[in-house]
Amino acid sequence: LMRTTMKEMRYTSKVFGPYRGRKKVTIFGSARTEPSEPIYRKCVEFSRLLAESGYMVITGGGGGIMQAGNEGAGVENSFAVNIRLPFEQETNPVMNGSERVITYKYFFNRKVAFLKEAHAVALFPGGFGTLDEAMEIMTLIQTGKNPPIPLVMIDEDDGDYWEHLFDFIRDTLLKKGLISGEDFSLFSITRDPAEAVAIIEEFYRVYHSMRFVGPLLVIRLNKGLDTGHLRILQDEFAEILAPGGHFRLTGPLPKEQDQPDLLGLPRIAFEFNNRSFGLLKAFIRRLNSF
Numbered sequence: 001l002m003r004t005t006m007k008e009m010r011y012t013s014k015v016f017g018p019y020r021g022r023k024k025v026t027i028f029g030s031a032r033t034e035p036s037e038p039i040y041r042k043c044v045e046f047s048r049l050l051a052e053s054g055y056m057v058i059t060g061g062g063g064g065i066m067q068a069g070n071e072g073a074g075v076e077n078s079f080a081v082n083i084r085l086p087f088e089q090e091t092n093p094v095m096n097g098s099e100r101v102i103t104y105k106y107f108f109n110r111k112v113a114f115l116k117e118a119h120a121v122a123l124f125p126g127g128f129g130t131l132d133e134a135m136e137i138m139t140l141i142q143t144g145k146n147p148p149i150p151l152v153m154i155d156e157d158d159g160d161y162w163e164h165l166f167d168f169i170r171d172t173l174l175k176k177g178l179i180s181g182e183d184f185s186l187f188s189i190t191r192d193p194a195e196a197v198a199i200i201e202e203f204y205r206v207y208h209s210m211r212f213v214g215p216l217l218v219i220r221l222n223k224g225l226d227t228g229h230l231r232i233l234q235d236e237f238a239e240i241l242a243p244g245g246h247f248r249l250t251g252p253l254p255k256e257q258d259q260p261d262l263l264g265l266p267r268i269a270f271e272f273n274n275r276s277f278g279l280l281k282a283f284i285r286r287l288n289s290f
Contacts, residue, residue, distance in 0.1 A: 001106075008102075008109045015102055016079070016117050024079070025050055025200060026058040026114045028133045029065025029124030039156050040068045043124055046154060046193035047072025053197060058117060060110075061101060065124045067092035075100075081113045115140065120150040120200040125161040134165075138186050141277060142179075147210055148281040150203045151187040152196045162189045182278030185285075205288045208265055213253045215242075217272035221287070224266040225249060229290050233268075236286065240279050245271030 027047065033040050043065050047057050051073040059066040061080025070078040071094050080095040082103040095101050104110040115121075115137065123134050134153070140146035153162040166189060173179045190196050208220040230247050241247075247270045252263045268287075272280070 004105055005109055008104055008106070009112070012081075012102055012109070012113050015100055016113075019056060022054065022056050023119040023204070024056045024058050024117050025120045025122055026118040027065065027069035027122045027124070028060070028114075028126060028130050029068075030126035030130060031060070031062045031064040031066060032127070033064035033068070033124075035068070039124060039159070040065065042154065042156070042193055043068035044072035046122065046196055049193055049197045050200075051077040053201060055119075055200075058114060059095075060114075061091050061095055061103075063090075063092050065126065067094055070094040079117075081110050083107060083110050111136070115146055118149065120152065120203070122196060122200075123151070123153045123162075125155065125159065131165075134187075138183070141186055141281070142183055144274065144277050148277070148284055150200045152199050153187055153189045154193065154196050155189065155191050157191055159191065180278060182276060182282065185278045185282045202288055203284065206290060207284045207287050209262070211256070212272075213255045213269075215271055216253070216269045218250070218253060218256070218267050218269045219284075219287070220262055220265040220267050222265070225268060225287075225290060230268075233283070233286065237279065237283050240270075240273055240276045240283060242271040242273045245273075 027043065029043065047069045050057060056077045056079065057069050057073040058079045058081060059069040061082035070080065070092060075094055075098050078095060078098070078100065080091060080098065080101045082091055082101060084103060084105055091101055102113065114133070121137055123130060137146070137151055141148055141151070155162050169179065174181065188199050190199070204222070206222055208222050210217060210219045212218070230249065233247050247268055250267045250269045252267065253269070256263065
């Protein structure tokens with residue numbers, strides 16, 4: 001198991017390595033969706049818009065929504081991270097023969113690739129596998145095991161697939177105190193492919209990336225902020241600070257020298273309470289409004 005795992009992960013790094021400079025969106029959805037269905041065409045349109053905006057897409061490499069994602073973006077802007085199954089999962093004709101196809105033996109390696117390489121995740125209606133991915137991604141972001149990224153749920157024009165999930169989360173999980181209200185910041189629901197792309201692009205308008213350096217959460221920015229912005233953040237988001245913590249503008253910290261390509265970015269740093277990850281995503285949205 002360990003030998004196969006290491007082999008698969010090394011090959012994953014080799015395939016994705018030349019494309020580290022491009023943002024990528026992982027797309028999940030049913031393998032059973034037919035090309036004649038409106039939601040298939042909607043996924044094609046979504047992926048086409050992503051590619052036009054400079055993004056690449058990552059799918060599971062099979063049929064249905066996976067094929068639609070690769071079709072819309074084109075093989076030149078696509079990855080397929082496939083899995084060996086006794087049914088359903090031959091590589092789709094868009095990606096068949098591409099050098100950006102990876103076939104895994106183990107689901108957990110495949111799951112790592114889906115998220116490790118993704119700057120956003122898009123979910124279309126699907127079965128158990130799609131819901132598994134949706135819940136896992138929300139859990140990983142909610143618990144801080146994955147950095148905050150856009151999670152966009154896309155439905156048919158008259159669809160209620162994701163609305164039913166939202167209702168369950170609100171009326172059962174929230175009502176019973178099993179989640180917090182801030183967890184609704186973890187995802188967005190839309191029926192419009194263009195709006196879905198806009199949500200993803202807006203997330204990275206000011207926010208670039210983040211990392212922990214000792215007790216500080218350092219957020220790297222695409223443009224600088226000023227002291228007026230800091231006062232607003234202190235007033236609106238003091239709840240995400242650890243006791244005695246505060247927001248400050250900073251350059252790269254000494255321990256960040258291991259990422260030389262990011263040293264020129266401005267930063268905001270603060271003592272995070274390591275708990276409010278739903279609010280942290282709302283904090284990033286507020287950054288992007290400046």
